[in-house]
Amino acid sequence: DTAVSQTPKYLVTQMGNDKSIKCEQNLGHDTMYWYKQDSKKFLKIMFSYNNKELIINETVPNRFSPKSPDKAHLNLHINSLELGDSAVYFCASSQERGRQETQYFGPGTRLLVL
Amino acid sequence: SQQGEEDPQALSIQEGENATMNCSYKTSINNLQWYRQNSGRGLVHLILIRSNEREKHSGRLRVTLDTSKKSSSLLITASRAADTASYFCATGNFGNEKLTFGTGTRLTIIP
Numbered sequence: 581d582t583a584v585s586q587t588p589k590y591l592v593t594q595m596g597n598d599k600s601i602k603c604e605q606n607l608g609h610d611t612m613y614w615y616k617q618d619s620k621k622f623l624k625i626m627f628s629y630n631n632k633e634l635i636i637n638e639t640v641p642n643r644f645s646p647k648s649p650d651k652a653h654l655n656l657h658i659n660s661l662e663l664g665d666s667a668v669y670f671c672a673s674s675q676e677r678g679r680q681e682t683q684y685f686g687p688g689t690r691l692l693v694l
Numbered sequence: 695s696q697q698g699e700e701d702p703q704a705l706s707i708q709e710g711e712n713a714t715m716n717c718s719y720k721t722s723i724n725n726l727q728w729y730r731q732n733s734g735r736g737l738v739h740l741i742l743i744r745s746n747e748r749e750k751h752s753g754r755l756r757v758t759l760d761t762s763k764k765s766s767s768l769l770i771t772a773s774r775a776a777d778t779a780s781y782f783c784a785t786g787n788f789g790n791e792k793l794t795f796g797t798g799t800r801l802t803i804i805p
Contacts (some may be wrong), residue, residue, distance in 0.1 A: 584736070613792075621798050622735075623798075635791055680725055680791070681726065682742060685729075687735060688734075688735070
């Protein structure tokens with residue numbers, strides 16, 4: 581009965597590879613997010629979708645492409661991985677957009693690019 | 695640019711003592727939230743305080759907000775070993791869809 585789940589939990593891969601991270605929420609929320617947390621624990625928003633529509637797209641390299649097949653899922657595909665992409669990626673959800681309400685986070689995906 | 699800055703960056707106290715963390719921000723906010731992150735886990739929402747509120751309580755947590763000083767504090771009373779975690783403030787700003795997270799305070803409770 582996990583609220584926000586992510587797979588995989590750990591991802592170790594070589595530079596130049598393409599990888600995907602999946603996120604699912606069973607809270608019935610309309611809005612989902614991807615965050616990147618670097619080694620200094622700084623948490624930065626990358627993308628947000630509301631009911632499958634992209635509403636936040638920060639200055640993220642276009643190697644990162646989010647996809648939302650339905651409002652319960654938000655996946656993140658990363659092309660041509662670079663060393664600097666190593667970080668923890670968190671998915672989150674909130675009930676509705678535009679109200680900056682409580683966000684519910686997944687457990688994170690630890691990506692290590694070698 | 696980063697909105698919230700927590701202070702101190704790290705704090706170690708004895709179990710049973712109170713822990714106070716501060717957050718400063720730069721622009722007008724709609725609300726301010728505090729989250730906890732245990733090592734290797736996701737963030738967990740603790741408390742939300744709106745811009746028209748000055749103080750809020752939840753169990754052993756007490757949050758204050760001073761919009762004139764653009765600052766907030768989180769007080770954890772009677773600390774426990776299980777309170778060991780990183781604590782982040784996050785601000786919701788008018789006209790902006792997103793929350794902006796601060797740099798975090800790493801709290802260690804010494805048994």
